[in-house]
Amino acid sequence: MAQPVVLLGTGGLDAGGDFPLARVAAVRPVVLADPDPPRWSRPYLAASLAADPARETQTAEAVLRYAAGAPVAGVLTWTAEYLATAARIAADLRLPGLPYETAAACADPAALRALLRRHTVPTAEPGNPESTEGPLVSAEAVVLDDEVRIVALTRTTPGPPPARRPLRHSVHAHDGLLHNRFLRQCVERAVRALGLGHAVAHLTLRLTARGPRVLGVAPHLPGDLIPLLVERATGVDLAQAAAALATGGVPDLTPTRQRAAAVQFAYPAASGRLTELHLDPAAGHEPAAERMLLTRRPGDPVTAAPHAQITDRLAHWVVTGEDAEECTATLRRMARHLTATVTPPTGTYAA
Numbered sequence: 012m013a014q015p016v017v018l019l020g021t022g023g024l025d026a027g028g029d030f031p032l033a034r035v036a037a038v039r040p041v042v043l044a045d046p047d048p049p050r051w052s053r054p055y056l057a058a059s060l061a062a063d064p065a066r067e068t069q070t071a072e073a074v075l076r077y078a079a080g081a082p083v084a085g086v087l088t089w090t091a092e093y094l095a096t097a098a099r100i101a102a103d104l105r106l107p108g109l110p111y112e113t114a115a116a117c118a119d120p121a122a123l124r125a126l127l128r129r130h131t132v133p134t135a136e137p138g139n140p141e142s143t144e145g146p147l148v149s150a151e152a153v154v155l156d157d158e159v160r161i162v163a164l165t166r167t168t169p170g171p172p173p174a175r176r177p178l179r180h181s182v183h184a185h186d187g188l189l190h191n192r193f194l195r196q197c198v199e200r201a202v203r204a205l206g207l208g209h210a211v212a213h214l215t216l217r218l219t220a221r222g223p224r225v226l227g228v229a230p231h232l233p234g235d236l237i238p239l240l241v242e243r244a245t246g247v248d249l250a251q252a253a254a255a256l257a258t259g260g261v262p263d264l265t266p267t268r269q270r271a272a273a274v275q276f277a278y279p280a281a282s283g284r285l286t287e288l289h290l291d292p293a294a295g296h297e298p299a300a301e302r303m304l305l306t307r308r309p310g311d312p313v314t315a316a317p318h319a320q321i322t323d324r325l326a327h328w329v330v331t332g333e334d335a336e337e338c339t340a341t342l343r344r345m346a347r348h349l350t351a352t353v354t355p356p357t358g359t360y361a362a
Contacts, residue, residue, distance in 0.1 A: 016042070018043050019090065020089075029052075031232050031238050034238070034248055035087065035254045036056070043059045045064070060077060064096050083104060083106070084257075086106060087254065094231065098113070106257070107258070132204050133222065147217055148167070148218060149215045151211075151233070152212045153262060165241075167180050176319050176320070180274050182272050182273070183334060185269065185334075188218075193222050193223055194218075209256045212229065212231075215228075238250050245267075247266055272332075273339065276324045277324065278315070278324060281353045283355035285307055286353065286354045287309060287352035290350075294348035299341045302329045306326055306327065307324070328345045
């Protein structure tokens with residue numbers, strides 16, 4: 012039996028944590044470090060440790076005790092706040108992982124921007140119009156020593172200000188930006204500035220009139236079902252690539268598909284109490300639909316899109332198609348199957 016990987020936290024079901032966990036569990040036993048493993052995660056786990064990854068020393072000690080009796084092959088997390096804990100454990104066990112300083116910087120947006128600026132990587136500063144103007148894209152990259160492979164680009168449609176929560180992500184295997192040398196150079200400079208050597212990384216950029224500007228770097232699997240979109244559009248499995256890198260292996264990054272995939276998130280149009288949330292069964296007859304899932308329940312308090320948190324999402328649906336335009340059309344059709352009613356303090360609003 013293959014040696015297990017230790018996973019710090021699940022990332023949460025709302026963030027699409029079920030897909031990467033299932034993909035990692037298909038190739039390696041998974042030991043989850045989490046004080047209260049969510050029920051949905053349990054079928055994918057070989058074992059669990061009742062440790063809070065936010066408490067670095069406690070979790071490191073718990074994992075080291077476990078590893079003393081059962082060798083561990085690697086350490087993973089796709090939660091930014093647990094990066095430093097994962098780096099410390101990997102170093103203690105002499106396993107592949109991020110340098111501790113890199114992990115700590117990537118978990119702190121201000122420290123990350125300062126580090127990138129020191130290496131003259133173009134960034135978009137908070138409060139600067141460049142941080143909100145221009146297309147928003149993310150490079151899904153796999154770093155293998157000195158090679159930076161951009162396996163896909165994710166285009167994101169943000170919601171209204173001030174929250175600007177993502178409304179939609181889309182991935183197209185033939186995205187023309189994959190051949191943009193300025194974007195590629197920006198990604199490579201950011202990766203090298205952070206000293207990433209063996210990692211799956213999600214780099215968010217704003218395409219401005221002066222060229223790409225880095226908004227953030229997450230040296231771990233992205234959430235929001237982006238790994239699922241990449242797999243459905245290109246065939247490249249980022250979750251299994253992350254597992255391979257964490258255990259000292261070389262991932263298979265061969266594209267096997269040339270399609271497009273997209274996810275849409277539904278937010279409430281008004282703040283108040285959710286009194287109705289209904290999905291028409293006809294949604295299941297849409298041939299291009301990958302999944303459609305309700306993520307809130309009637310009775311829940313919710314906040315309207317301009318000020319919403321990710322936990323305010325009412326539902327999401329994933330579709331595939333030959334190109335981005337086909338996916339967009341399918342997403343719009345799928346939206347018609349969702350009915351939501353929110354009762355604000357002063358009346359009723361049907362979304």
